[in-house]
Amino acid sequence: MLKFLYSLTLLLCLVSCSSNEDTILQSKKITVNFVHKWDDVVVTKADFNSKSFETENEDKVSIELYRYVLSNIKLVDANNNETDVSDYLLIDLGEEKNLSFEIDKILINGTYSLNFTFGFSDEDNKDGEYADLNSANFNVPTSLGGGYHYMQFDGKYTNTTTTMPSGFNYHAIRAADITDPANPVYEDTSIPISLTNIEVTDGDIVINVTVDISQWFEDPNTWDLNTLNQMLMPNFDAQKLMSANGATVFSLDNDS
Amino acid sequence: MIRNCTFSFFICVFLSCSSDNSNDQETYTPIEISLEVPKLFEDKLIAPVIPVNNRLTVEGVALGRKLFFDPILSGDNSVSCATCHDPKKAFTDNLQFSEGINGRIGTRNSMPLFNLAWNFDERFAWDGKEFSLEKQAFEPVTNSKEMNNDWKTVATRLINHSEYPELFKQAFGNIPVDSNLVVKAIAQFERTLISGNAKFDKFLRGETTLTTQEQNGLDVFMQETKGDCFHCHGNPNNPLWTDNQFHNNGLDETFSDLGLGAVTGDPNDNGKFRSPSLRNLAFTSPYMHDGRFTTLDEVIDHYSEGLKNSTTIDPLMKKIDQGGVNLTTQDKADLKVFLLTLSDSDFLNNPNFQKP
Numbered sequence: 001m002l003k004f005l006y007s008l009t010l011l012l013c014l015v016s017c018s019s020n021e022d023t024i025l026q027s028k029k030i031t032v033n034f035v036h037k038w039d040d041v042v043v044t045k046a047d048f049n050s051k052s053f054e055t056e057n058e059d060k061v062s063i064e065l066y067r068y069v070l071s072n073i074k075l076v077d078a079n080n081n082e083t084d085v086s087d088y089l090l091i092d093l094g095e096e097k098n099l100s101f102e103i104d105k106i107l108i109n110g111t112y113s114l115n116f117t118f119g120f121s122d123e124d125n126k127d128g129e130y131a132d133l134n135s136a137n138f139n140v141p142t143s144l145g146g147g148y149h150y151m152q153f154d155g156k157y158t159n160t161t162t163t164m165p166s167g168f169n170y171h172a173i174r175a176a177d178i179t180d181p182a183n184p185v186y187e188d189t190s191i192p193i194s195l196t197n198i199e200v201t202d203g204d205i206v207i208n209v210t211v212d213i214s215q216w217f218e219d220p221n222t223w224d225l226n227t228l229n230q231m232l233m234p235n236f237d238a239q240k241l242m243s244a245n246g247a248t249v250f251s252l253d254n255d256s
Numbered sequence: 257m258i259r260n261c262t263f264s265f266f267i268c269v270f271l272s273c274s275s276d277n278s279n280d281q282e283t284y285t286p287i288e289i290s291l292e293v294p295k296l297f298e299d300k301l302i303a304p305v306i307p308v309n310n311r312l313t314v315e316g317v318a319l320g321r322k323l324f325f326d327p328i329l330s331g332d333n334s335v336s337c338a339t340c341h342d343p344k345k346a347f348t349d350n351l352q353f354s355e356g357i358n359g360r361i362g363t364r365n366s367m368p369l370f371n372l373a374w375n376f377d378e379r380f381a382w383d384g385k386e387f388s389l390e391k392q393a394f395e396p397v398t399n400s401k402e403m404n405n406d407w408k409t410v411a412t413r414l415i416n417h418s419e420y421p422e423l424f425k426q427a428f429g430n431i432p433v434d435s436n437l438v439v440k441a442i443a444q445f446e447r448t449l450i451s452g453n454a455k456f457d458k459f460l461r462g463e464t465t466l467t468t469q470e471q472n473g474l475d476v477f478m479q480e481t482k483g484d485c486f487h488c489h490g491n492p493n494n495p496l497w498t499d500n501q502f503h504n505n506g507l508d509e510t511f512s513d514l515g516l517g518a519v520t521g522d523p524n525d526n527g528k529f530r531s532p533s534l535r536n537l538a539f540t541s542p543y544m545h546d547g548r549f550t551t552l553d554e555v556i557d558h559y560s561e562g563l564k565n566s567t568t569i570d571p572l573m574k575k576i577d578q579g580g581v582n583l584t585t586q587d588k589a590d591l592k593v594f595l596l597t598l599s600d601s602d603f604l605n606n607p608n609f610q611k612p
Contacts, residue, residue, distance in 0.1 A: 135374075169480075
């Protein structure tokens, strides 16, 4: 009996040892790069103001401000196990802030998807809660439901009818209809994004996310800057259109 | 010879020891303090900027305050920082262009000084040319239109002064008095200049209510279809009432002062200036980088129907061909009343901010 117990203990030890060895879990450096493009052309802050880009609607657009929030950033494996990457990031192309994000995490090899929300879902869109976003002046007025902008995209456009460069403020927020201020109607227009088939192998991981700005004007709704240019925040329908177009903005860069 | 050497060796040791000792006895350790951050700032904003190599001390702040009000820094002992930055006017003056030494006139409106530690990018002056408060403080002393002095003279005067050598020693120890210590002390004092007790702050703290007019003015300020001021000038969740960023708010078609463009060399930055805080407007007239507007009515009229187009005008400026968003007379009046709820007379009267 004693002998048996002894060998059992030994066996257990061995098993636990060996299983330990199998899964020596090493943390990996995960780098997520956000590479901004207009169709296939990389856009950097050097292109701000002077360079002109053409939209699907043949409007010529220049960029002066491009910043947005991604929240709930996670890596999700085939069994739906989630690894948190970041609660939220304010990415600012002109200031070159958070264009690259690094974190050390323990990840088992396998196939993952990178999931995040463009903007904040209603649950996380808490008015005044995030000191860094308040300090960056990213708030939405309480009369429009409060919380934060999803995106501020400012620039100027011209086309055959608007020949003098004219400002546009493509500001994405939670859709709000305040035509009757006593009974406002809100709709969560944040965009859930899932970028799939990321192979995690030994060593550090680099994920290049392409952010195709042209998509905001293109797919599925061709955007006409002559009609939708400024004061879009209180425009419920415009917010719905933005939300639809945003789904194709983010993709994995297949070159990486 | 050897004996001589040994002897001098001992002397050396002895001397160094003794001088060490006397140092220990004389070195006064200044008392570190932290900023008295208003609750609202603490709740809503990230931490203020305090450089690790210039933490606030009781003695440093007191010295900085004395220097700030002392004309000793100027060439002919006639001008102090406070000449153009008067505490009774929220630390600016009421002239279009400030008068420096010998009545010389600059080309920019003096700026009010408050909540400077919350300028997170640390780009100071109208055009962002100064990269920290310490660096900024070097500038006026040698500027020929402001204090027209040189730092050697300043240091000599301070070293031969009856009080300053002791005050510097208390604040910074045995480091020789020079320009670096002067600007450190001044910057410490400047960081303590906090304004956070206006009527609107009290409203946010639940201590008072807004009138219907003030409430409507806030609405005009916040609505994208009306004033849309909040995209650049803060909001109830950003109690600084500025974004501290650079914009062209449509004052001119061509620029005699390039603003940020002269600093960056980028023509796309021409005519851009830093958005000022809208706190304390009741005390800081005239307005804009060149003090062109005497009243808030003129400022509001500018945004409502006076916008001038140019290639660098901010895209947030609307209906430029009509001069702006054309606010109604009522909305204009309400907007003004709201703006005035951001003025904080406690800041003017704070005894810690007066001439010592």
